[in-house]
Amino acid sequence: MPVEQFPPNHGPSTAAVHAGEHRQRAHDSITTPIVLAATYPFDDTAALIEFQEGRVAREEYGRYGNPTIRAAESKLAALESPQGHDVALLCPSGMSAITTTILAMVPSGGHIILTDDGYRRTRQFVLTILARLGVEHTVVPTGDYAALDAAVRPGQTRLIISESPTNPYLHVIDMPQVAAIGRKHRVKTMIDATFATPYNQRPLEYGIDLVTHSCTKYLGGHNDLLAGVVIGNPNIISALRDAQGILGCICDPHSAYLLMRGLKTFALRMERQNASGMAIAQFLEAHPRVARVHYPGLPSHPDHAVAVAQMRGFGGVVSFEVDGGLTETSNFIDRLRIPYIAPSLGGVESLVEQPSLMSFYELSSEERLAVGMRDNLVRLSCGIEDVADLIADLTQALDLF
Secondary structure: OOOOOOOOOOOHHHHHHHOOOOOOOHHHOOOOOOOOOOEOOOOOHHHHHHHHOOOOOOOOEOOOOOHHHHHHHHHHHHHHOOOOOOEEEEEOOHHHHHHHHHHHHOOOOOEEEEEOOOOHHHHHHHHHHHHHOOOEEEEEOOOOHHHHHHHOOOOOEEEEEEEOOOOOOOOOOOHHHHHHHHHHHOOEEEEEOOOOHHHHOOHHHHOOOEEEEEOOOOOOOOOOOOOEEEEEOHHHHHHHHHHHHHHOOOOOHHHHHHHHHHHOOHHHHHHHHHHHHHHHHHHHHHOOOEEEEEOOOOOOOOOHHHHHHHOOOOOOEEEEEEOOOHHHHHHHHHHOOOOEEOOOOOOOOOEEEOHHHHOOOOOOHHHHHHOOOOOOEEEEEOOOOOHHHHHHHHHHHHHHO
């Protein structure tokens, strides 16, 4: 049974609670049930033919669709594209959403453009695995739109990939400029908007072709699931769905259920995390033991004007550099009592990491610096704890530092 169309143009919290789900659910349940089925039988051959000819929408086999997953996809699409023009494909992780999209869209001999500040695993996939498959790449400085334009190879470039905000320095991409470059050269554009979420920024509204999220982060919001999504034009997503069915990288129904449960409070959580991120960024910028704060909500951030123009809020991640080196930074982190030392972000618990040790441990300090990763960099992901408690914890750790 197809999901009933949720009326467009509701606020983000209303959409997060209601969009994508049947008004009347199985067994009169108020929650969409978890459908644990690998296969879906047909009543007779006539029903099978009706399905094969596209005259009825239903599930056939678990690798090609599941009712719980479809409901989660509809909810995510409604959040990213309130007008209802775009659709979503749910994947088992954020990286799976990115790799499935690239594999489906870029052939051997094709060319990809990446910006330099971004998630390390995305760069590694393009620079190593895809390179072995004959896909070429160019990495351009984040925010250098002349270099981005010049990097396009007519007839060869298939995809421009960036993030906004980026990881970990929170650069904000000028969406209209990137979209215009893509249209000029007839090249598809894709933005990883995990750090922004649909609450703070919707790249599709600025002409970007595809947006991806790690649903593991803010969308799920509770550090208890892995999932990813790619959202865009129905024709593109249909092709990606075909590729997903071949590659087999599918999300499981229980994760989709957990994701929908987390999404119910998504807008409320983002309001708190936006406010906490701003308050903590302002506190850190004024502290004498902090050398620099990277947060797009601050006027000191190089992309502040772009962020103000494009974003509703600036997120709960604050990156900053303490006044010290590798050891001093580690000591500061060890003195914190509320955040957990862990990767990831966007959950209800605050998390903190020293990227040079968490993600770039195998590199020397010189090698890390060569890729823009400073030993004194800290990435703090604010949860939903009281911001006064988080600031007090930061204060005592910095005072002892």
